[in-house]
Every structure is written in structure tokens, then in C-alpha cells.
Amino acid sequence: TNEEAVKASTEYFKGDVLAATVFVNKYALKDSEGNIYEKTPDDMHRRIASEIARVEAKYANPMSEEQLFDLIKNFTYIIPQGSPMTGIGNPFQIASLSNCFVIGNNGDSDSYGGIMKIDQEQVQLMKRRGGVGHDLSHIRPKGSPVKNSALTSTGLVPFMERFSNSTREVAQDGRRGALMLSVSINHPDAESFIDAKLEQGKVTGANVSVRIDDSFMNAVRNNELYTQKYPIFSQNPKFSKELNAADLWKKIVHNAWKSAEPGILFWDTIIKESLPDCYADLGYKTLSTNPCGEIPLCAYDSCRLLAINLFSYVVNPFTADAYFDFDLFKKHVAVAQRMMDDIIDLELEKIDTIIEKIDQDPEEAEVKRIERNLWIEIRKKADEGRRTGVGITAEGDMLAALNIRYGSIEGNTFSEKIHKTLALAAYRSSVEMAKERGAFAIYDAKRELNNPFALRIKDADPELYNDMQEYGRRNIALLTIAPTGSTSILSQTTSGIEPVFMPVYKRRRKVNPNDKDVRVDFIDEVGDSWEEYVVFHHKFKMWMEVNGIDSAKNYSQDEINVLIEKSPYYKATSNDVDYISKVEMQGAIQKWVDHSISVTINVPNDVTEELVGQLYMKAWEVGCKGVTVYRDGSRSGVLISNDKKE
Numbered sequence: 209t210n211e212e213a214v215k216a217s218t219e220y221f222k223g224d225v226l227a228a229t230v231f232v233n234k235y236a237l238k239d240s241e242g243n244i245y246e247k248t249p250d251d252m253h254r255r256i257a258s259e260i261a262r263v264e265a266k267y268a269n270p271m272s273e274e275q276l277f278d279l280i281k282n283f284t285y286i287i288p289q290g291s292p293m294t295g296i297g298n299p300f301q302i303a304s305l306s307n308c309f310v311i312g313n314n315g316d317s318d319s320y321g322g323i324m325k326i327d328q329e330q331v332q333l334m335k336r337r338g339g340v341g342h343d344l345s346h347i348r349p350k351g352s353p354v355k356n357s358a359l360t361s362t363g364l365v366p367f368m369e370r371f372s373n374s375t376r377e378v379a380q381d382g383r384r385g386a387l388m389l390s391v392s393i394n395h396p397d398a399e400s401f402i403d404a405k406l407e408q409g410k411v412t413g414a415n416v417s418v419r420i421d422d423s424f425m426n427a428v429r430n431n432e433l434y435t436q437k438y439p440i441f442s443q444n445p446k447f448s449k450e451l452n453a454a455d456l457w458k459k460i461v462h463n464a465w466k467s468a469e470p471g472i473l474f475w476d477t478i479i480k481e482s483l484p485d486c487y488a489d490l491g492y493k494t495l496s497t498n499p500c501g502e503i504p505l506c507a508y509d510s511c512r513l514l515a516i517n518l519f520s521y522v523v524n525p526f527t528a529d530a531y532f533d534f535d536l537f538k539k540h541v542a543v544a545q546r547m548m549d550d551i552i553d554l555e556l557e558k559i560d561t562i563i564e565k566i567d568q569d570p571e572e573a574e575v576k577r578i579e580r581n582l583w584i585e586i587r588k589k590a591d592e593g594r595r596t597g598v599g600i601t602a603e604g605d606m607l608a609a610l611n612i613r614y615g616s617i618e619g620n621t622f623s624e625k626i627h628k629t630l631a632l633a634a635y636r637s638s639v640e641m642a643k644e645r646g647a648f649a650i651y652d653a654k655r656e657l658n659n660p661f662a663l664r665i666k667d668a669d670p671e672l673y674n675d676m677q678e679y680g681r682r683n684i685a686l687l688t689i690a691p692t693g694s695t696s697i698l699s700q701t702t703s704g705i706e707p708v709f710m711p712v713y714k715r716r717r718k719v720n721p722n723d724k725d726v727r728v729d730f731i732d733e734v735g736d737s738w739e740e741y742v743v744f745h746h747k748f749k750m751w752m753e754v755n756g757i758d759s760a761k762n763y764s765q766d767e768i769n770v771l772i773e774k775s776p777y778y779k780a781t782s783n784d785v786d787y788i789s790k791v792e793m794q795g796a797i798q799k800w801v802d803h804s805i806s807v808t809i810n811v812p813n814d815v816t817e818e819l820v821g822q823l824y825m826k827a828w829e830v831g832c833k834g835v836t837v838y839r840d841g842s843r844s845g846v847l848i849s850n851d852k853k854e
């Protein structure tokens with residue numbers, strides 16, 4: 209039962225009920241009657257290792273189930289994320305193993321039929337568990353002439369609501385679907401798109417991002433006019449509109465300041481740096497991103513995610529002798545890349561099962577035509593490009609364990625070194641796999657000669673680059689940094705490249721004052737009694753234990769403040785880290801990540817709109833592909849607060 213699994217898993221996680229509940233609710237194998245077949249993550253890791261070993265056995269030098277199990281058990285080193293974790297070897301769900309999809313029209317059809325087709329595709333993918341993104345720039349702007357009974361078109365905003373509602377309808381065992389809607393700043397409706405979520409209760413089922421090009425950024429800087437067009441960037445547009453770039457920029461910044469959206473995608477940087485875009489004419493033109501922004505994708509491509517737990521490579525954490533084991537890290541990165549490639553084979557099997565299921569009912573063939581074609585297209589791209597999403601979690605805890613302050617110059621330099629090492633090891637692994645298993649089907653060295661990311665690899669490791677030109681590589685694009693939301697709960701670390709949120713916080717637990725052994729710390733306005741207790745971030749607790757500080761004692765707020773001050777987390781939390789420095793860190797890391805980075809720049813409640821604008825500008829200048837700013841308190845219910853009641 210659910211209860212038994214939570215109990216066993218709580219023991220597994222040494223008392224961490226949150227981790228246990230996330231595991232049981234989101235990832236443990238279960239059937240539609242609610243029977244649970246996995247008591248603890250050990251069972252899940254066994255299932256995953258055995259399936260990956262089955263794929264390994266098809267290729268040269270296979271890894272054994274035992275070797276794979278050792279690398280994924282306890283969330284210590286390599287963590288297949290989300291969809292792979294639930295879906296691999298799962299006979300109860302016909303689901304996909306992809307965390308991310310992008311779908312789209314590739315520029316032409318904005319007929320009702322075309323829009324409904326996207327709506328259907330979105331739901332079909334969400335039903336199989338992935339997050340979906342699509343771009344609305346192909347939809348004709350508000351007021352365009354149409355020949356139907358409306359005479360003029362509605363523009364793209366009403367469709368945002370439709371796609372958002374469709375998203376909210378799809379449940380995914382323990383979570384909801386997630387959607388990204390993007391639009392180009394060049395589209396005449398961009399301004400209404402940016403404003404669409406300002407109205408309370410509107411478009412609540414989608415994240416929204418604007419694709420911003422360099423010419424717009426330059427126009428903002430130089431206070432120039434900017435021309436929006438439909439079709440976007442057309443030489444011969446049906447519609448065009450001139451506006452003051454700085455005014456539109458101000459609006460974007462204002463809304464982001466006010467409500468943390470829209471997110472920004474620096475589109476020219478994304479395209480220029482993208483290896484898949486070297487194959488744009490073969491269908492790999494990047495169109496939008498997945499819901500959290502870390503994977504820019506062409507239409508009908510997908511990506512699966514995996515995170516390497518950086519904390520675990522710190523030997524003697526939190527001591528004066530702490531160091532990072534680069535050799536072990538490089539070895540594991542190579543294996544992680546290989547596991548991701550194996551998972552593509554498992555995904556192709558899953559897609560075949562989905563298609564078989566559709567074909568089982570020939571009488572429904574007409575109704576299921578769109579769904580079937582969708583999976584055929586997705587299968588083709590997955591097979592041809594073999595895209596992977598190898599990433600990390602626990603950057604913040606890793607730095608702290610090495611006694612390096614997050615946000616310091618030393619920290620940024622070290623992080624850049626980590627991600628450069630990771631990129632080179634992953635690319636090396638993909639090239640070695642090309643020798644053993646073959647390069648991705650459309651690899652063509654000539655196409656990539658001027659790609660800045662490939663040239664960076666060449667600069668850093670000429671031998672690797674030469675081998676890549678000779679043998680190709682197994683995967684069209686390899687790396688990412690995802691938010692690792694539930695992943696970091698399971699690994700009990702900080703998430704992605706984020707700093708710790710709060711090293712120590714207080715929680716209140718409602719108590720019956722007549723019970724024995726309770727302490728009443730607080731009585732609220734309706735007379736209920738509450739006991740307050742302190743919760744330590746896991747690795748903060750480890751720092752305490754390493755330094756002989758009692759973590760079971762009930763500390764006062766003053767004592768806690770003193771503790772934090774002594775720790776490597778001091779002035780290095782999401783609320784007090786230097787935000788300019790964080791943007792610089794993101795830019796430095798981005799150079800070594802071929803997809804993108806999901807990260808939130810947290811700023812205090814009282815910062816000005818101007819500062820948010822400066823952060824965005826800085827992000828563009830230092831080479832970030834996207835950025836989200838969250839001003840403390842600007843959105844309710846997003847983050848846990850200091851005195852959250854249970």
C-alpha cells in the first residue's frame with residue numbers, strides 16, 4: 209500500500225518524509241488500481257538498471273546490470289530524471305520517456321485546422337507524460353483580414369487561453385502537464401502576448417517566453433525604432449508596424465518585475481550556438497523550448513534528461529581537506545552520456561508500443577490519424593538525431609562542500625571548470641560511441657565548421673575535435689541544466705546550478721496542548737497551538753555534523769544566524785547571493801552547455817524595474833540563452849516562506 213511504501217521509503221531516506229512522499233507519489237511503480245509495486249527507490253533503481261543493461265547487451269563492451277545499479281542507486285551519482293525514472297520498464301503505463309517536446313507548424317498553417325491540430329498534439333504528448341513547448345509566431349496578428357464569418361482575425365492571445373486550458377486538463381500521475389508558449393518579439397501581437405497573463409486567472413496553465421533577437425536588443429540600446437512584421441522577418445510582409453524598441457522593452461521588464469514573466473529567450477544566441485541548427489534544412493530549425501526553457505528544440509523533437517549529482521564528487525566534504533575528484537567525475541560523465549544513448553533505444557521501443565496501441569483499433573484510424581502521425585514524426589527525429597540531455601544537480605552544495613562561496617569569483621571560475629570538464633567528457637563519450645555504435649544518421653562535419661560551440665571544443669581539445677570530424681558523434685546535441693525540481697528532493701541537495709534556498713528554516717506543526725511531550729511555541733488568532741521546529745537543509749546539517757555541531761538541539765533564531773554566518777552558505781543563498789555575479793556565472797557556464805540552462809535570478813522585493821532591465825541586458829551581453837528574474841514576493845505561493853504552517 210501507499211502507507212507501507214511511504215514508511216519504508218522514509219526509512220530509506222533516513223527520516224526525510226518529503227523525499228519519501230515524492231518518490232512514492234511520482235515515481236514508484238503502480239497500477240491503475242493503486243497497487244504499489246516498489247517499496248523503496250532500490251526497487252526502482254533495479255528496474256532501471258535491468259532495462260538499460262538489456263540495451264547495453266546489444267552493443268560492444270556492454271555494462272552489466274550491477275555496474276549500472278551501483279551508479280544510480282541512492283541518487284548518489286547518476287540520476288535519470290522524471291519521465292525516464294517512472295517510465296523505464298514500466299508495464300502499467302504506456303508513456304514516453306521524454307521529459308521535453310516541441311511541436312509546431314514550421315511557419316505556415318495558422319488556419320483553425322492547424323491550430324486545433326497543435327492543440328490535439330499537445331494533449332497527446334502530455335498524456336504520455338512529457339512537457340511541451342510551441343511557438344505562436346505563425347499565427348496572423350489581431351485584425352488581419354480573414355474570409356470566414358469574422359472578417360478579421362482574433363490574433364494569437366485567445367489561443368493562449370485554449371492551449372493553457374488543454375494543459376490543465378491533462379493529469380500525469382501525481383503532477384500536471386507543463387507548457388511553454390513562445391512568440392517572437394518581431395510579431396505584431398508580441399505586446400499583447402506579453403500582457404496576457406497580467407490579468408488574474410488568465411493563461412495559468414502555461415509559461416510564456418519572448419524570443420528576442422539581437423537587432424531588437426541593439427535598437428533598445430541605441431533608442432531606435434524596431435519593425436514588427438507578419439509573417440515574421442519576411443522581406444515582403446503582409447503587415448508591418450514600427451515601434452519604439454525601448455517602450456516595448458520597458459513593458460517586458462515591468463511585467464517580469466511585477467510577476468516573474470515573460471521569460472526571455474535570446475534567440476540569436478540560441479540559434480547561433482545550436483549544433484542542430486547546422487541541419488536546419490533537414491528539419492532541425494529550432495522553434496521553441498520545453499516548459500522550463502533548458503532545451504530549445506526543433507518541431508517534433510524530444511529530449512530525455514539525466515542529472516549528475518555534483519556534491520558526490522567532493523571528497524572530505526566541508527573539511528579543510530575537501531577536493532573535487534575530477535577523474536571519477538569524468539568517468540561517470542562518459543557513462544552518463546552512454547546511459548542517455550541507451551535510453552533513446554528504450555524510448556524508440558516505447559514509441560513503437562504507443563503506435564501499436566493506436567493501430568489495434570482500425571475502426572478508429574481516422575480519429576487517431578493526427579496522433580499516429582505525431583508519434584511517427586517524433587520517432588524519426590529521436591532516431592535520427594539521438595539528442596540527449598545530460599545535466600547536473602547540486603552545484604550549490606558542491607561549492608559549499610569545497611568551502612567556496614557561491615557567487616564569488618572563485619566560485620564562478622570553479623563552476624566554469626566543472627562544466628567545461630563535463631562538456632569535453634560527454635563529447636568524448638559521444639565520439640567513442642560513434643566508433644562503436646555509429647554516428648547520428650545525418651552527421652556531417654562540414655556543416656558544423658563554423659559553429660561556435662564546436663569551435664570551443666576544438667580550442668579546448670583539438671584531438672577530440674579531430675576524432676569527431678573523423679568518426680562523427682553519436683548525438684546531435686548533448687547537454688543541459690534542468691531545474692531538477694523533484695530530482696533535488698530525492699538527492700537531498702540544492703537544485704541545478706542554484707544556490708541553497710534557505711540553509712535553515714522554521715516550520716510550525718499544529719499540536720494538541722493536552723498531549724504529553726509537546727511544546728507550545730505559538731498560539732494563533734483562532735486559538736490553535738503550534739510547536740515550532742527547525743529544519744536544516746541536508747547538506748547544512750552535514751556541515752554541522754562534520755564540524756561537531758549538535759543538529760538535534762533546538763536553536764533560537766539568533767543562534768541560527770550565528771551558525772549560518774560560520775558556514776560556507778553565508779551570503780550564498782538564493783536571497784542574498786550577488787545577482788549580477790549569478791548572471792555572470794550563468795554566462796560562463798552557458799559556453800559549455802550546448803542546450804540551455806534553467807535558472808532563476810532571485811532579487812529582493814524592493815529592487816527597481818531598472819535593475820531588472822540591467823540584469824536582462826547583462827544576461828544578453830554575457831551570452832546567456834535565456835533568463836528569468838524572480839523578485840521576492842512578486843508571485844504568491846511560488847516559494848515556501850519562512851514560517852510556513854503545516
Ligand code: UDP
Binds near residue numbers: 339
Ligand atoms: N516537466 C513537466 N512537468 C512537471 C515538471 C517537469 O513537464 O511537472 C518537464 C519540463 O519539460 C521541465 C523538465 O521536465 O522543463 C525538467 O524539470 P525538472 O528538472 O524540474 O524535473 P524533475 O527534477 O522533477 O524530474
